[in-house]
Amino acid sequence: xxxxxxxxxxxxxxxxxxxxxxxxxxxxxxxxxxxxxxxxxxxxxxxxxxxxxxxxxxxxxxxxxxxxxxxxxxxxxxxxxxxxxxxxxxxxxxxxxxxxxxxxxxxxxxxxxxxxxxxxxxxxxxxxxxxxxxxxxxxxxxxxxxxxxxxxxxxxxxxxxxxxxxxxxxxxxxxxxxxxxxxxxxxxxxx
Amino acid sequence: xxxxxxxxxxxxxxxxxxxxxxxxxxxxxxxxxxxxxxxxxxxxxxxxxxxxxxxxxxxxxxxxxxxxxxxxxxxxxxxxxxxxxxxxxxxxxxxxxxxxxxxxxxxxxxxxxxxxxxxxxxxxxxxxxxxxxxxxxxxxxxxxxxxxxxxxxxxxxxxxxxxxxxxxxxxxxxxxxxxxxxxxxxxxxxx
DNA sequence: TTGCGCGGCGAACGATCGTTCGCTAGCATA
DNA sequence: TATGCTAGCGAACGATCGTTCGCCGCGCAA
Numbered sequence: 001x002x003x004x005x006x007x008x009x010x011x012x013x014x015x016x017x018x019x020x021x022x023x024x025x026x027x028x029x030x031x032x033x034x035x036x037x038x039x040x041x042x043x044x045x046x047x048x049x050x051x052x053x054x055x056x057x058x059x060x061x062x063x064x065x066x067x068x069x070x071x072x073x074x075x076x077x078x079x080x081x082x083x084x085x086x087x088x089x090x091x092x093x094x095x096x097x098x099x100x101x102x103x104x105x106x107x108x109x110x111x112x113x114x115x116x117x118x119x120x121x122x123x124x125x126x127x128x129x130x131x132x133x134x135x136x137x138x139x140x141x142x143x144x145x146x147x148x149x150x151x152x153x154x155x156x157x158x159x160x161x162x163x164x165x166x167x168x169x170x171x172x173x174x175x176x177x178x179x180x181x182x183x184x185x186x187x188x189x190x191x
Numbered sequence: 192x193x194x195x196x197x198x199x200x201x202x203x204x205x206x207x208x209x210x211x212x213x214x215x216x217x218x219x220x221x222x223x224x225x226x227x228x229x230x231x232x233x234x235x236x237x238x239x240x241x242x243x244x245x246x247x248x249x250x251x252x253x254x255x256x257x258x259x260x261x262x263x264x265x266x267x268x269x270x271x272x273x274x275x276x277x278x279x280x281x282x283x284x285x286x287x288x289x290x291x292x293x294x295x296x297x298x299x300x301x302x303x304x305x306x307x308x309x310x311x312x313x314x315x316x317x318x319x320x321x322x323x324x325x326x327x328x329x330x331x332x333x334x335x336x337x338x339x340x341x342x343x344x345x346x347x348x349x350x351x352x353x354x355x356x357x358x359x360x361x362x363x364x365x366x367x368x369x370x371x372x373x374x375x376x377x378x379x380x381x382x
Numbered sequence: 383t384t385g386c387g388c389g390g391c392g393a394a395c396g397a398t399c400g401t402t403c404g405c406t407a408g409c410a411t412a
Numbered sequence: 413t414a415t416g417c418t419a420g421c422g423a424a425c426g427a428t429c430g431t432t433c434g435c436c437g438c439g440c441a442a
Contacts (some may be wrong), residue, residue: 022248023399025401038421039400071298107285138381188378189375190375214429215431
């Protein structure tokens, strides 16, 4: 029952819908302000907190923390479920969390169920950092016979092999093995 | 060596950097136009093609196709891996893909392996949209005995039950069942 | 060769923008 | 009670916005 207007939340919702920030007067209308001056002050606060920034030409843009999400803990106090949200541990920006080197990072759609025991289902997006070397145990995107495939990189008698994480599939022992990149993360949408 | 100015591409680059579209005059400067009228016409073309849209209050915003990227399959042309890289390039697409209603969205860390067959491993982050109702078949965060738990919502003789996706776990038939939110996505980091 | 569509130019215009300033009301501290 | 701080209001202002209109030059098809 908080009467916190949650201005930031509403701005984020607007942005999620439109991928653009509205003008000060629209923000005012959106948040219930009747004066643009109030908006200016709010923007100042949000900017100081790192949620908003300005481009070089003074156009409003989302700041670093704009895309952060709060992480809820698992404790639930006294059967009151909103307490789950109060148990917030910290804020995480999904993108920054998953992508460390944007210019070298690519998304690859997972095909097939050969990595299902590693939690990679068909249709999942794998976050792949491109590079030509990988370590034993890494999940890699490899090029075999002009096809890309996602497997666990393992060693067998001093040779690198590709291990599916699904007992129904055999270990691959390709003559030529080219590493396309290393899987550093993955995500999926439900429904 | 195309002399195609690739206006759209440069607009996308700007947007990727700033998460905001510039004004007509800035677009002009950016793309090498000296007249805003030219920009207006270009915008008209891009709008007709579905790359740009306007909000209800006529503010320029990215259109449906603005975030399109060529969807690369698993084929790798002539052993040249960069073909795979033509997939999604945009780091931020991840967040925007997963989170539809920022103000109602929370991250919850998955505990235990009871949902492992649904691809939810311990430590995974579940993207949860907070709400008190859910449909049969949804993966939900529910509150049972003052603890939050992630399970598949199912129906059994007209009653809602919580189904783990792991044969080692029993179906939960709690007397009291409170929905905390619906899992709309998940992601994980490797290493 | 003429005509026409298209992409871009340049200037002008009213609308909207964000800023600024002084003001009020509430709340916490002293 | 007095003091300040914070959030918001309301009006005015110059700057910038996006639109509009007429114009030009090029390429292509008749």
